Amino acid sequence: MASHPLLSAISEFSASRNAMYGKDMLLTWEKSDDELRAILAAAALLREMYAQNISTRVFDSGLAVSNFRDNSTRTRFSFASATNLLGLTVQDLDEGKSQIAHGETVRETAIMMSFLTQVIGIRDDIYLGAGNAYMRQVAAAVDEGFREGTLMQRPTIVNLQCDIDHPTQTMADLAYLKQYFGGLDQLKGKKIAMTWAYSPSYGKPLSVPQGVIGLMTRFGMNVALAYPEGYNLIPETLDIARQNATRSGGSFEIANSMEAAFADADIVYPKSWAPYSVMEERTQLLSAKDYDSLKALEQRCLQNNAKFTNWECTEALMSRTKGGNALYMHCLPADITDVSCKQGEVSKSVFEKARIDTYKEASWKPFVIAAMIFLSKFEQPGSVLEELVKRSPKRVL
Amino acid sequence: MASHPLLSAISEFSASRNAMYGKDMLLTWEKSDDELRAILAAAALLREMYAQNISTRVFDSGLAVSNFRDNSTRTRFSFASATNLLGLTVQDLDEGKSQIAHGETVRETAIMMSFLTQVIGIRDDIYLGAGNAYMRQVAAAVDEGFREGTLMQRPTIVNLQCDIDHPTQTMADLAYLKQYFGGLDQLKGKKIAMTWAYSPSYGKPLSVPQGVIGLMTRFGMNVALAYPEGYNLIPETLDIARQNATRSGGSFEIANSMEAAFADADIVYPKSWAPYSVMEERTQLLSAKDYDSLKALEQRCLQNNAKFTNWECTEALMSRTKGGNALYMHCLPADITDVSCKQGEVSKSVFEKARIDTYKEASWKPFVIAAMIFLSKFEQPGSVLEELVKRSPKRVL
Amino acid sequence: MASHPLLSAISEFSASRNAMYGKDMLLTWEKSDDELRAILAAAALLREMYAQNISTRVFDSGLAVSNFRDNSTRTRFSFASATNLLGLTVQDLDEGKSQIAHGETVRETAIMMSFLTQVIGIRDDIYLGAGNAYMRQVAAAVDEGFREGTLMQRPTIVNLQCDIDHPTQTMADLAYLKQYFGGLDQLKGKKIAMTWAYSPSYGKPLSVPQGVIGLMTRFGMNVALAYPEGYNLIPETLDIARQNATRSGGSFEIANSMEAAFADADIVYPKSWAPYSVMEERTQLLSAKDYDSLKALEQRCLQNNAKFTNWECTEALMSRTKGGNALYMHCLPADITDVSCKQGEVSKSVFEKARIDTYKEASWKPFVIAAMIFLSKFEQPGSVLEELVKRSPKRVL
Incomplete structure (x- = not known):
């Protein structure tokens, strides 16, 4: 097989270290210009691979927890689509009504829902001063969980809209x-x-x-x-x-x-x-x-x-x-x-x-979310995409 | 390996063009006798392949949106089973209570939930004159979306019970x-x-x-x-x-x-x-x-x-x-x-x-729904089934 | 490739017949010491394979029905994680409020949700004398369904907490x-x-x-x-x-x-x-x-x-x-x-x-639940694990 036309587009990922590996997506201004460019490039590549019927199922199993503390139909579908595209299964954390979260509960719940979880998507946009802070509490909890060996992987936190920013x-x-x-x-x-x-x-x-x-x-x-x-x-x-x-x-x-x-x-x-x-x-x-x-x-x-x-x-x-x-x-x-x-x-x-x-x-939202998750989970995203394009597993038979 | 006994049963699909490709399932009387026979034959084949532990997971990823505008336990399970059998993941559109839908909202929501969606199953049976009409509004919306390039695939609409018919x-x-x-x-x-x-x-x-x-x-x-x-x-x-x-x-x-x-x-x-x-x-x-x-x-x-x-x-x-x-x-x-x-x-x-x-x-309902989806998504359903039977991927290891 | 270190740990499963095959998990005291040891060993192996990035997706499709007749966040996540790890997809049976179940309804509902279902996880812990009894009603219903040919497989019932025991x-x-x-x-x-x-x-x-x-x-x-x-x-x-x-x-x-x-x-x-x-x-x-x-x-x-x-x-x-x-x-x-x-x-x-x-x-709960399901679904669990370890399909690419 001749070299796939997508391979040259992928090469930019291979060049440098992926600074987003293991990091959350909480505010765009915490990311460098290069990181934002990488998200856009990855989103475009995932979209193009989708169009070319190449499966981008990089996870064979794993949960994607969604935690919508405010109503959402559209972002819910985007998150479900994005995680499904990567092979993850959404499990919704239904807390009942939104409320300002208390530290202990947040910490414990974050661990309990994360044992086999790769990503946690959170919408919490009602309380000024509280939404983004809540995401950071969850992030700190899974940091501790991973450090102490409670969690075998650290789930990535993705901000699906907070009081400050709406990065997706x-x-x-x-x-x-x-x-x-x-x-x-x-x-x-x-x-x-x-x-x-x-x-x-x-x-x-x-x-x-x-x-x-x-x-x-x-x-x-x-x-x-x-x-x-x-x-x-x-x-x-x-x-x-x-x-x-x-x-x-x-x-x-x-x-x-x-x-x-x-x-x-x-x-x-x-x-x-x-x-x-x-x-x-x-x-x-x-x-x-x-x-x-x-x-x-x-x-x-x-x-x-x-x-x-x-x-x-x-x-x-x-x-x-x-x-x-x-x-x-x-x-x-x-x-x-x-x-x-x-x-x-x-x-x-x-x-x-x-x-x-x-x-x-x-229409870009599912691919942007997928790109954010993908870049946070793979140290060498270029190699992973390259492998996928070379193998070209079919998305639809 | 000798020729699989299922292959001759599959051959009837290979003979003629699949007129259901890209079409919705809204009323049985919009389908020809041959089409209905093909649905029954595909349902029987999918069931037999299930019994013989042959995976019929033709999608590696993709959503199946369910939209139950009236209560349902059984059809919900049938739709979940059918789509799961093909490799799709159900994402429920929870609109709250059923209401007569307004054009703009229907059109936009249909697009927003369809970016990576292969099928939309709808139950809307409460309003005489409105249920089947709603399905056609959704169908028109995804038609436009596909035509305008907003959607990369056109989801198939499956009537899971309306005011007129209950084809599944x-x-x-x-x-x-x-x-x-x-x-x-x-x-x-x-x-x-x-x-x-x-x-x-x-x-x-x-x-x-x-x-x-x-x-x-x-x-x-x-x-x-x-x-x-x-x-x-x-x-x-x-x-x-x-x-x-x-x-x-x-x-x-x-x-x-x-x-x-x-x-x-x-x-x-x-x-x-x-x-x-x-x-x-x-x-x-x-x-x-x-x-x-x-x-x-x-x-x-x-x-x-x-x-x-x-x-x-x-x-x-x-x-x-x-x-x-x-x-x-x-x-x-x-x-x-x-x-x-x-x-x-x-x-x-x-x-x-x-x-x-x-x-x-x-017990036939999951297989009938799966057959309807399958026939609407593959132009050459016979070749797809043939490939599956020849490879015989295991449904359960 | 040299012999994988996990293979010797697996060998204990290969030695003897798996008495849990086709059986439910309703009370720990209905299981022999050997059976409980096998659950612990399988849980530890599944966990170790997870840690070594070996996929344990033994199902290519199939539903895992959850029926929470009392509130649960944590067990819900454990069950979702466990079944996802094996390749199953959770479909929740939402009955509305918990109520003492009536025989006819239980029997019929059990069949209707089981056509393509491998496991049914039930929490029913509110009514003294009723929770475990309800699970046995469901078990009897799927027994009949399997015997009469209504169901092509018999789903395993897993007690996710009842009035008597909480085996997971x-x-x-x-x-x-x-x-x-x-x-x-x-x-x-x-x-x-x-x-x-x-x-x-x-x-x-x-x-x-x-x-x-x-x-x-x-x-x-x-x-x-x-x-x-x-x-x-x-x-x-x-x-x-x-x-x-x-x-x-x-x-x-x-x-x-x-x-x-x-x-x-x-x-x-x-x-x-x-x-x-x-x-x-x-x-x-x-x-x-x-x-x-x-x-x-x-x-x-x-x-x-x-x-x-x-x-x-x-x-x-x-x-x-x-x-x-x-x-x-x-x-x-x-x-x-x-x-x-x-x-x-x-x-x-x-x-x-x-x-x-x-x-x-x-953190053991997802793996224990997965082990219970796994042992009930495979007559030769050792051979299945051996095959997985030898092939070592990647859980994450």
């Missing part, structure tokens, strides 16, 4: 940008508008806008963030965006309006999120189990949202973007005016034009 | 009839009585009787349908039964009583279902979320049912069948008098004699 | 004792204190203490049971413990206090359980659905428990054990004073010292 979403977004514009280097100098948008819903996490500004500033893009007064993000994430922009030769600015942010943008990402102060108050009220005040808070928040119904991604706004033709992105589901609600984040016609694009954006 | 049940029934009577051709001229029977329960779907009369008229049987006044079926399904009977050389009649339907029957299928008008009213009330009227409707319906408690499959009735010895069929669970309820569809002694038969009837 | 827990405990003390023969003459301990919780099953005294008396240990007045166990389990002790050359005594039981103990197992009479009354009230009386019973029971808050495993008590250094065991989660509750089964400092030990104890 933003890396899927970046993978699509790379595909759409024809390479990561093509993103240099492109303008992306990450803006708030009105939605009749309440309490959406800050993790997507924070994750987007923290990641998209890494590759030389000009990132414009815009939101109404009171809808600011966790201050540290702004600092990270600023530092990244400086380092990458891009820029980061906070605009006052959608109009300003959209001006000449190559990419727009209009999306609702909750006011920062509401998220803080909500965390306190949830901890105190003060459900009456929570209901009152929700009412107040929805009324406040309603002042900004004009933050909608319309045709008029889109016409202000580069060539009137910016790429519209969304993590989905979007609140679409006259479709999923009376008044929402995006007009029906704008969304309909962008719909297939948003689906393609989403 | 009736094909399992037919597979058992084929086994019981020694071949499909042996069914020609046999009489099957599909009758209503009393049950203290409320709102059972019409899909089984409709599916039975729509399928059993295909193979030259004489089908007698009987029900009390008001328990009529969707008119179009009667037309289909009539046309099928004419074409196949069988007959289709509507009798006035169990007695008439059972007379000289070779097979009886006594089973409760809801009155047609109640199903219609219920659909409207559910759409309107008028729960008070729904409760009143349930009461009215149960009172109406109670007029027909004499529609019970008793020894006396069974004695009217061919040789007093007709095959009793049921999709299970049956409402058995003095066992699962005070007064039900069938007497204790009739059911006890037939019990093992009904279990064997049910 | 106690066998994991025994596996850890074997590891900790360096061999089963090292347990001869060792003293183990199985004692009640205070917990603010209500209605914990009796199965762990009953299982521990029924099992640990098998291998020549001196078993001391201690509990406050009213917390006695099912009388038959005491008889079994006495007979076992006599036969194995160990002893079985009932002490009046933790102090007495702990004196010179090599191992302590302090754990809460409900008073026997409360369990009996509760069973009656649950059957009668008398929820008001159940609430009153719970209050009474908690008040009664509170008389025995001094039954706590403290440093002072531990200092009475052999060398002040007994192995502390627990099935987890323990109620730890000042950690998981104000006053519980064990002091914070005692538990913290023992914590890693209890995790290692728990």
Whole structure:
């Protein structure tokens, strides 16, 4: 058999040490540019091997624990798909309702569900200050378990959305940008508008806008963030965006309006999120189990949202973007005016034009998650992929 | 190794083009006689290979999405077994309570759960006019997704019971009839009585009787349908039964009583279902979320049912069948008098004699579902089975 | 390749007939000493093969049904891990709330979920007199199904905790004792204190203490049971413990206090359980659905428990054990004073010292369950393991 065309694409993995081996995926800004590039490259390779009917089942058995402390349909399917693609079986940890976790229980439960577990995917995005911290508690527990010989392998923790970041979403977004514009280097100098948008819903996490500004500033893009007064993000994430922009030769600015942010943008990402102060108050009220005040808070928040119904991604706004033709992105589901609600984040016609694009954006998520797991589990990922391509076991007979 | 005895049985698949490739299984009357024969043949082969410990794991990875919009234990297990037999992993879409689905959501959700999905099994049997329509919405969504390049494969939709038909049940029934009577051709001229029977329960779907009369008229049987006044079926399904009977050389009649339907029957299928008008009213009330009227409707319906408690499959009735010895069929669970309820569809002694038969009837369901999926996913199913039999990978070591 | 070091360890399986083939695991005292030794040996081998990255996927497809009629997180993961390790896929039977099962339903449901099922794991520990009986009903149903040809294989029933015994827990405990003390023969003459301990919780099953005294008396240990007045166990389990002790050359005594039981103990197992009479009354009230009386019973029971808050495993008590250094065991989660509750089964400092030990104890459970299933499914388990070790298929690529 002649050399398989995929082998040269794989060669980049073989060159250097895999710094992600044995590491968790908790925040994109804890990863080097090279590591992020490796995730994108691995995701693209796994996808291409899928397309060529080459099985990437690197595990003959093993569990992938999912722990959704907030509702999820889509990420649940992405995680199930990704782990299945690698040969793992999902076992869901059903804790009942989300609650701020206590140290002892977290430590013990983490061990009890990990004896034959390769990866733990966690969504915990409700409590500001608690979600990412919980993931680190789990990580510390399995660290101890592996060190003390309780666990025969250390499961990788993958952040499936927390209070701070949503790395599987933003890396899927970046993978699509790379595909759409024809390479990561093509993103240099492109303008992306990450803006708030009105939605009749309440309490959406800050993790997507924070994750987007923290990641998209890494590759030389000009990132414009815009939101109404009171809808600011966790201050540290702004600092990270600023530092990244400086380092990458891009820029980061906070605009006052959608109009300003959209001006000449190559990419727009209009999306609702909750006011920062509401998220803080909500965390306190949830901890105190003060459900009456929570209901009152929700009412107040929805009324406040309603002042900004004009933050909608319309045709008029889109016409202000580069060539009137910016790429519209969304993590989905979007609140679409006259479709999923009376008044929402995006007009029906704008969304309909962008719909297939948003689906393609989403299609990267299983492969990005699979890549993150794959790179954390194999010290020599290039050799493993090479072996698979050479053998080319069939995914479907 | 000498030629495997199964290879000649497989050869019939190799002869002709597989018209089911890439197609959904939504209604049996959308399939040709040859297609239905191929499903039965594939189910029998998969079962025989199972018995001979030959693995039929044709997928090395891939998801099988199940979407149960009504309760199910048995079909859930059949679908899980069938997909597992082929190498797929079930991922359940848990939408919460059943509701009439809206186009946008259906379309998007269908894509989001399908990126690495080979099959979607759906049960949606509560709303008259909506269940099968929902499946077609999902089918249209994945059609678009595949066409637009959002999906790398098009998942097959399998109807796990809708408002109109229950093809996995009736094909399992037919597979058992084929086994019981020694071949499909042996069914020609046999009489099957599909009758209503009393049950203290409320709102059972019409899909089984409709599916039975729509399928059993295909193979030259004489089908007698009987029900009390008001328990009529969707008119179009009667037309289909009539046309099928004419074409196949069988007959289709509507009798006035169990007695008439059972007379000289070779097979009886006594089973409760809801009155047609109640199903219609219920659909409207559910759409309107008028729960008070729904409760009143349930009461009215149960009172109406109670007029027909004499529609019970008793020894006396069974004695009217061919040789007093007709095959009793049921999709299970049956409402058995003095066992699962005070007064039900069938007497204790009739059911006890037939019990093992009904279990064997049910045992075909996993293999029928597996056959439906298999035939929709492989253009050359004969070659695939041939390869498997020649290699004979062990199912259990 | 030279002979693999594991092959000699495997040879003990090859020597004799496997009496567990085709048998269920319902109570440890229904198994011979040799059978229990074989389970421990198989568990250790499966664990070692796991450590050496040898896949033990002996099933290419097949379901493992889990039926949790009481809550469980840990056993759920153990069962999922064990079955996954062998190549089976868990399908959960979700019956809704636990209820005393009725014969017809049990029989039919058992068949319906078993067509392609290799093992059924059941937890049913709430009703005294009903849990183990339910498992035997399921066993009888699949016996009939296999005999009548309804099922192509007979699923093995594994007791994942009942009203009488908790064999997967106690066998994991025994596996850890074997590891900790360096061999089963090292347990001869060792003293183990199985004692009640205070917990603010209500209605914990009796199965762990009953299982521990029924099992640990098998291998020549001196078993001391201690509990406050009213917390006695099912009388038959005491008889079994006495007979076992006599036969194995160990002893079985009932002490009046933790102090007495702990004196010179090599191992302590302090754990809460409900008073026997409360369990009996509760069973009656649950059957009668008398929820008001159940609430009153719970209050009474908690008040009664509170008389025995001094039954706590403290440093002072531990200092009475052999060398002040007994192995502390627990099935987890323990109620730890000042950690998981104000006053519980064990002091914070005692538990913290023992914590890693209890995790290692728990780590045996997946392998013990896998061993039980493995031995029930293969007539020649030694040959199967030998074949696997010789081929050494990789668990992780």
